Amino acid sequence: MIAFPNAKLNIGLNITERRPDGFHNLESVFYPVKWCDALEILPAEETVFTSSGIPIPGSSESNLCLKAYGQLQADFDLPPVKMHLHKNIPIGAGVGGGSSDAAFALKMLDELFALNIGRERLEDYARQLGSDCAFFIHNKPVFAKEKGDVFEPVALDLGQYTCLVVYPDLHITTAEAYGKIKPKPAEVSLREAIQNGITTWQKTITNDFETALFSTYLVLPQLKAQLYQSGALYASMTGSGSAVFGIFENEVPAGLTFPTTFRTWQGRL
Numbered sequence: 001m002i003a004f005p006n007a008k009l010n011i012g013l014n015i016t017e018r019r020p021d022g023f024h025n026l027e028s029v030f031y032p033v034k035w036c037d038a039l040e041i042l043p044a045e046e047t048v049f050t051s052s053g054i055p056i057p058g059s060s061e062s063n064l065c066l067k068a069y070g071q072l073q074a075d076f077d078l079p080p081v082k083m084h085l086h087k088n089i090p091i092g093a094g095v096g097g098g099s100s101d102a103a104f105a106l107k108m109l110d111e112l113f114a115l116n117i118g119r120e121r122l123e124d125y126a127r128q129l130g131s132d133c134a135f136f137i138h139n140k141p142v143f144a145k146e147k148g149d150v151f152e153p154v155a156l157d158l159g160q161y162t163c164l165v166v167y168p169d170l171h172i173t174t175a176e177a178y179g180k181i182k183p184k185p186a187e188v189s190l191r192e193a194i195q196n197g198i199t200t201w202q203k204t205i206t207n208d209f210e211t212a213l214f215s216t217y218l219v220l221p222q223l224k225a226q227l228y229q230s231g232a233l234y235a236s237m238t239g240s241g242s243a244v245f246g247i248f249e250n251e252v253p254a255g256l257t258f259p260t261t262f263r264t265w266q267g268r269l
């Protein structure tokens with residue numbers, strides 16, 4: 001079985017308070033985009049994980065795909081599998097690629113072995129693997145709160161727009177980014193602001209990690225400014241960075257160029 005785990009964007013990200021468990025409560029809109037990895041899972045004689053494409057830091061055992069397998073193996077006594085991941089989504093970009101791989105692994109194993117786990121329990125497994133992992137189970141736009149793993153529906157369809165995501169070859173770990181944050185209550189209700197139309201977002205919708213990271217990594221504000229200068233209706237860093245995205249009314253302007261070390265994705269939302 002093969003599937004294509006996709007990335008996500010954060011449209012707005014308010015880090016509202018530090019929790020007693022050391023994590024942070026947040027408010028964000030998570031939106032899926034079709035920047036994808038490829039994950040194949042097949043029954044096998046013994047369990048092995050291999051990968052190609054972008055090198056993934058850490059051992060195979062620490063890969064989230066194998067951790068997802070381990071979770072279900074413990075509860076369902078699964079037979080061994082061979083997993084191969086072709087990594088295409090940049091790592092440490094704030095687009096949730098690793099979390100998506102893990103969530104897709106859970107969904108694929110559920111289907112492959114007819115476990116009938118159901119969406120809610122799959123989300124419970126996913127939450128234990130990473131805060132934004134549960135999002136990728138249903139994989140539809142949502143308003144996310146608490147650790148980023150509790151969802152409310154949001155009526156948001158950006159299908160008419162085109163998006164450009166730019167990863168400036170800068171790996172920012174989520175833990176580093178949270179370490180630089182001073183949590184504060186949101187000044188504007190994201191739930192309301194998101195409904196006011198994309199042309200209002202530049203003034204109302206913010207990502208708190210921008211404040212924390214822009215003064216250290218100057219390429220980030222430069223990229224954001226470049227996207228606005230090129231006609232983006234809305235531009236922002238996603239998640240804890242370092243990818244920055246712009247949403248355009250029509251096609252992404254042809255003249256936008258970046259250094260060859262940057263990775264980009266563009267497509268319909």
Ligand SMILES: C[C@@](CO)(OP(=O)(O)O)[C@H](O)COP(=O)(O)OP(=O)(O)OC[C@H]1O[C@@H](n2ccc(N)nc2=O)[C@H](O)[C@@H]1O
Nearest residue numbers: 023024094095096130131132147148174175178239240241
């Ligand atoms: C910032 C966000 C926004 O969507 O996305 P990314 O930039 O990672 O894609 C998420 O909150 C990232 O979620 P995720 O990447 O799954 O984080 P986890 O693996 O659960 O946690 C990594 C580390 O981030 C911090 N962390 C994470 C989530 C959260 N709500 N509060 C935190 O303080 C903790 O220090 C934790 O040890």
Ligand SMILES: Nc1ncnc2c1ncn2[C@@H]1O[C@H](COP(=O)(O)OP(=O)(O)O)[C@@H](O)[C@H]1O
Nearest residue numbers: 057063064091092093094095096097098099101
């Ligand atoms: N399948 C995977 N793909 C990417 N990263 C993974 C994977 N499994 C584990 N990781 C670990 O997760 C970290 C980053 O996760 P990722 O979701 O790509 O970034 P971000 O949280 O910025 O969106 C990496 O540093 C890596 O060590």
